[in-house]
Amino acid sequence: MKRRGFFASLLMTAILAVSAITPAFADLDPPVLERTLTQPEDYTITVTKTVIGAPTLPNKADVVFAFDLSGTMGPILNAAKQKAETIISQLAMETGVEIAYGVISYVDYPFDYSGSENCGYASAMPYGYPHLTEDGYTLCEGDYPYRLEQGVTTSTSAIVGAINGLELGCGGDFPESHTRVFHESHADSSIGWRSDAAKKILISFSDAYPHDCNLNEGISAEVWSTGHDPGPDNLIGTADDLVLLQELDGMKNAGITLLACQVNDAYHDYWEVWANRTGGTAYNITAGNFEDTVVAAIKAGLSGLHLEVTSDPQSCSQWIKFAPLSADQFNETITVPLDTPPGTYQLTVEARDEQGNSYGSQSITLTIPAPEVRGQISGMKYNDLNGDGSRTPGEPGLKGWTIHLYSSSGDLVDSTVTAADGHYAFTNLEDGIYTVTEVEKAGWTQTAPASGSYTVEIIGGSAIENQDFGNKRESGPNPAIPGITLWGALAMMGMIAGAAILFIRRRATATR
Incomplete structure (x- = not known):
């Protein structure tokens, strides 16, 4: 597993607290944020933003849980089974919103596409398995790319029963069929999103990333292929193959917000970009913080209040990412890429509701000095x-x-x-x-x-x-004859010469 990416090491994190009082106006503190960042540098600052007059919560909302059931997701699935009823009760009590829930599960397509042209993707493993056994023991009953376990309903028992009935699959290669799930979220009418629900939220739980011919599309110039998502006909290279960004746009057009709860922090930045495309965000989740994270994510999604860059004359909006921590708290992260040209950069951030009404703004000035010459x-x-x-x-x-x-x-x-x-x-x-x-x-x-x-x-x-x-x-041993001094060498040569003369004389005497 590797991480591809475009995020460099200059980091500024702002905690923005948002407290609703009356639907009138907003007060941002500080209204002006000025920072100088040298390269490379990690810089963290805490900033409080108090919003007066945050949007009221909707009367009705639909929340659909989508569970990745590949084999590594066991701890999260167990936490969901233990906490589902508590989460639903807590949200009802704390929000006063009539929330209906649904349940989707998925693993991956149970086919091996290695023999086909797959937009440059090569894997020694199939996407998934139709049925996997070992020594007569069933490891998994069969993987699948999408299944609606329970349509949207206000019955808590139906939702808890659907979650408790989930079983892990196997999975093959690392990517999973997320793109198919995003497609079905706005294409499958059986889900039953309510037409009068003011908010529609798909909250996904996974530790992987989608199949797509280029996961870096809109992020980086480098192509990162994880293979086609085959779409409903299960065949790659056909007209119904799915494209990740198109399906995210389809969710946004249908009014569905993606909240991505990721077990694997290595891909958080990617999921943040993909969720932002629908008006949502990404969260890091573990079995230990499952309940708190899910409640915070849904409450934040219900509030409708989001932060966005509204003035960006120098095209720096990708530097800023927003992640609500709860219904009234946000993380604002500013990442200045390496090799950013020196200069002063001006941006304006606004807190807005779903109708585009502004509740206040923040002016950000970033000064990037020339890199120090070493x-x-x-x-x-x-x-x-x-x-x-x-x-x-x-x-x-x-x-x-x-x-x-x-x-x-x-x-x-x-x-x-x-x-x-x-x-x-x-x-x-x-x-x-x-x-x-x-x-x-x-x-x-x-x-x-x-x-x-x-x-x-x-x-x-x-x-x-x-x-x-x-x-x-230093003068000493002859480098050509280790351990022999110059005088020793001369003496040895004399001995050799004397022996030679003696030998010649004896030969001469012997031949007389």
């Missing part, structure tokens, strides 16, 4: 054959020598080892004074620099070069 120190480590303290042509570099870099206070900043040609470098250095030294080796005498080290100053990201270290091998 310095560099480099040089050579060489064999000073003539011992003159400077490198002359023909004197080779020395590999494998350790060079240390110290701060002005004497702390070790970094160490490196010389390359095959004797080169070394320290990069990404802040401005300041540094000392560069070498680690000496036995059998060598340092000849450069005369002081034994270099003291250099980095100013404005400067690059300091030619900080070279010279060493000359």
